[in-house]
Structure formats: C-alpha cells, structure tokens
Amino acid sequence: MSDVTREQFDEVMVPNYAPGKIIPVRGEGSRIWDQDGREFIDFAGGIAVSALGHAHPALVEALTTQGQKLWHLANVMTNEPAIKLAKRLTDLTFADKVFFCNSGAEANEAALKLARRHAYLNHGPEKNEIISTLSSFHGRTLFTVSVGGQPKYKEGFEPTPGGISHVPYNDLAAMAAQISDKTAAIIVEPIQGEGGVTPGKKEYLEGLRALCDKHNALLIFDEVQSGVGRTGALYAYQKFGVTPDVLTTAKALGGGFPIGAMLTTDECAKSLGIGTHGSTYGGNPLACSVSLAVIDALTAPGVLDAVETKAERFRAGLEAINERFHIFKEVRGMGLLIGAELTSDWEGRAKDFLGAALDEGLMILVAGPNVLRMAPSLIIPDADIDEGLARLEKAVAKVVG
Numbered sequence: 235m236s237d238v239t240r241e242q243f244d245e246v247m248v249p250n251y252a253p254g255k256i257i258p259v260r261g262e263g264s265r266i267w268d269q270d271g272r273e274f275i276d277f278a279g280g281i282a283v284s285a286l287g288h289a290h291p292a293l294v295e296a297l298t299t300q301g302q303k304l305w306h307l308a309n310v311m312t313n314e315p316a317i318k319l320a321k322r323l324t325d326l327t328f329a330d331k332v333f334f335c336n337s338g339a340e341a342n343e344a345a346l347k348l349a350r351r352h353a354y355l356n357h358g359p360e361k362n363e364i365i366s367t368l369s370s371f372h373g374r375t376l377f378t379v380s381v382g383g384q385p386k387y388k389e390g391f392e393p394t395p396g397g398i399s400h401v402p403y404n405d406l407a408a409m410a411a412q413i414s415d416k417t418a419a420i421i422v423e424p425i426q427g428e429g430g431v432t433p434g435k436k437e438y439l440e441g442l443r444a445l446c447d448k449h450n451a452l453l454i455f456d457e458v459q460s461g462v463g464r465t466g467a468l469y470a471y472q473k474f475g476v477t478p479d480v481l482t483t484a485k486a487l488g489g490g491f492p493i494g495a496m497l498t499t500d501e502c503a504k505s506l507g508i509g510t511h512g513s514t515y516g517g518n519p520l521a522c523s524v525s526l527a528v529i530d531a532l533t534a535p536g537v538l539d540a541v542e543t544k545a546e547r548f549r550a551g552l553e554a555i556n557e558r559f560h561i562f563k564e565v566r567g568m569g570l571l572i573g574a575e576l577t578s579d580w581e582g583r584a585k586d587f588l589g590a591a592l593d594e595g596l597m598i599l600v601a602g603p604n605v606l607r608m609a610p611s612l613i614i615p616d617a618d619i620d621e622g623l624a625r626l627e628k629a630v631a632k633v634v635g
C-alpha cells in the first residue's frame with residue numbers, strides 16, 4: 235500500500251482540477267497501471283500528448299543519455315539539441331525559424347505577441363486587432379484565455395487584453411465581415427480540439443489565407459493539439475494544403491516531456507529582435523533531445539501512414555457500438571483525434587461515459603459536455619484498439635442500462 239492517496243490531492247492541491255479516483259503509477263505503450271496494479275487501456279494519450287505511448291524506449295534513451303550530459307543553460311548560451319531540433323522542424327515544415335518554450339499557451343502567447351509587434355513595426359500601432367473563433371481554445375494565460383473563444387475561461391479574470399474579437403468557426407463570411415486593415419492576425423485551430431473535435435473545412439482555411447493576404451494580416455494556426463502526427467501528417471496544415479505564417483506546436487512535441495514551439499517565416503521572425511521576448515527554459519537540452527527522438531520515431535517510414543488505418547479501425551468500432559446503442563449523433567475528427575458527439579437524449583452526459591469507461595479499465599476524454607474524445611498513442615497496437623473498444627462497449631451498455 236502506498237502512503238500517497240487520492241484524498242490527499244484535495245488537501246494539498248488548488249482545487250482547479252477534479253482528477254479521477256485512481257492514481258496511475260506506471261505506463262507502457264498504450265497501457266497504464268494504478269497504485270493497486272489495475273490495468274487500463276489509454277485512449278486519452280494524456281490529451282494528445284503521448285503520441286508514442288508511455289515509456290517508449292527511444293524517448294527513455296534520449297532522456298537518460300542527455301540527462302547524463304547537460305540539463306540546462308541560460309539563454310546566454312545555445313545548445314546542440316535545440317539547434318538540431320530547430321533544423322529538423324524547419325526542414326519538415328514551411329517554417330524558416332523556431333522559438334522554443336514550454337507549453338501550448340506559451341507558444342500561442344509568442345505567436346500573438348509576434349503578430350502584434352510585426353503589425354506595429356510594419357504598419358503602425360493602429361493595426362493591432364486579433365480575430366479568433368468561437369469555441370476555440372488557445373491556453374490559459376490571460377492573453378490566451380482572452381483570445382480563446384470560450385467565455386467561461388476568462389470569467390472573473392477581467393480586465394482582459396483588448397483588441398480581440400470572435401466569430402463563428404468554419405464561417406468564412408463572418409470572418410470576411412470582421413477582418414479589416416486594422417487586423418494584425420487571425421488565429422484558428424485547423425481542427426478545434428477542446429471545443430468539440432470539429433475539423434476546419436478546407437475551403438474555409440483557404441479562404442482565411444486569402445483574407446489575411448488581402449489585409450496584410452498574419453494567419454496563425456494553433457496546432458498544439460492537431461500537430462505532431464495526430465492527423466496522419468506531421469502538421470494538419472500539410473493535409474489541408476494551406477500554409478500559415480505562424481504555427482504553434484506543443485503537446486505531442488515532447489511526447490510527455492514539456493516543450494512548446496512557435497514556427498514562422500524569416501520575414502515574420504525579424505519582428506522578434508534581440509530582447510523582445512524570451513523564456514528561461516525555452517530550448518532546454520533535455521526537452522529538445524526528447525522531442526528530436528519523438529520526431530525521428532514519427533517520421534520513420536510507415537509510422538504516419540499507419541495513423542489513418544488505425545483511425546479507420548477506431549471509427550468502425552465506434553460506429554458498431556452506435557449501431558447497438560444509438561448514442562452518437564456523429565463520429566468525427568481527423569486521424570487519431572476522434573470525437574463522438576452524443577445524441578440529444580444524452581445531452582450533457584459525456585462525463586458519465588468517461589466515468590463508466592474508467593470503471594471498465596479504459597481511459598477516454600471528453601471535449602465539452604456532449605462529446606467523447608479519443609486521442610490515443612499514434613502507434614497504439616490494433617489489439618489494444620480492439621480491447622479498448624470492447625471495454626467502451628461494456629461501459630456504454632452500463633450507462634444506457
């Protein structure tokens with residue numbers, strides 16, 4: 235018996251989270267074990283973070299090897315892993331330049347600051363407006379909750395930064411009506427994650443690109459959740475064929491080790507000159523070494539190609555569950571970012587399914603009150619997909635009764 239208990243969480247933690255009743259202690263691949271040795275299949279993937287599952291040998295190797303060499307330097311020095319990772323990311327994407335930080339919110343904070351400063355330097359202080367979309371999520375700093383399209387996350391934290399507006403997602407006419415020559419940037423998730431796993435339409439993203447070009451505004455893609463292989467492409471923009479000026483990435487970038495990055499062009503990068511922005515841990519050698527191993531493993535032949543096949547297996551399994559229980563209005567998503575929206579009969583009940591799944595030995599996620607979300611390891615074995623879906627079916631049967 236461990237002397238650490240779930241009850242202690244409520245004693246010592248700020249109550250902003252309400253974690254499940256178990257405490258996981260070990261993971262391997264797509265399986266997790268709790269303090270009592272109970273095994274769970276992991277369809278949550280740490281919310282699209284554990285893209286290579288738990289304790290992947292290549293990541294453990296990268297972490298321990300670098301861990302014996304050099305952990306940290308202030309930004310008055312650079313280091314080999316950071317340069318190598320930046321080189322790799324720029325080789326694999328549209329970007330020429332990289333800024334490293336520690337999380338998705340920080341990557342977006344950097345992107346939004348870059349957009350404002352770029353507009354300021356090139357067009358003057360009047361051009362400072364940022365347009366975002368309703369239901370979007372961009373992080374929890376004050377700037378990013380203000381830009382995010384979910385009012386509940388900024389309630390009580392006002393006054394929030396100004397110059398920010400929100401329009402409906404996938405609605406090009408609404409964006410066209412809102413954008414002007416005062417717009418510094420549009421920020422969107424190519425697939426809204428937290429907002430309910432809603433993929434952007436290709437014509438919509440193409441339209442945003444054209445609007446930004448017309449008004450000299452930057453197009454920022456927040457790929458914190460959709461990036462690093464999730465959709466079967468390294469970044470979702472590559473699937474859509476629409477190139478942003480700035481892309482933010484985090485979550486799976488470190489496979490479980492904290493790291494975030496903002497990718498951009500030479501032209502935009504110029505606007506963040508010496509001393510304009512920074513981060514103590516940004517480009518930390520441990521984080522960058524692990525991230526390099528993540529990118530190497532995901533770009534090995536066949537790995538990303540298999541994502542779509544696994545996604546089809548998932549969808550077929552979810553559709554089969556739906557044929558029996560009729561609880562889903564729609565199963566949607568891209569690659570292994572999967573959302574199953576509940577029918578109106580089950581409105582607001584997503585959490586009940588999550589709880590029942592945990593009782594059956596399966597970890598899943600929700601995206602709002604009506605959507606079950608799955609973001610498993612991108613290399614989850616087919617046998618674990620099948621076993622997890624069998625557990626989900628049992629959980630659904632219990633909730634439906």
Ligand SMILES: *Cc1c(COP(=O)(O)O)cnc(C)c1O
Binds near residue numbers: 373423459
């Ligand atoms: C998770 C998420 C963020 C915030 O990332 P943190 O690492 O929690 O700061 C930002 N944008 C999107 C799209 C996300 O899914």
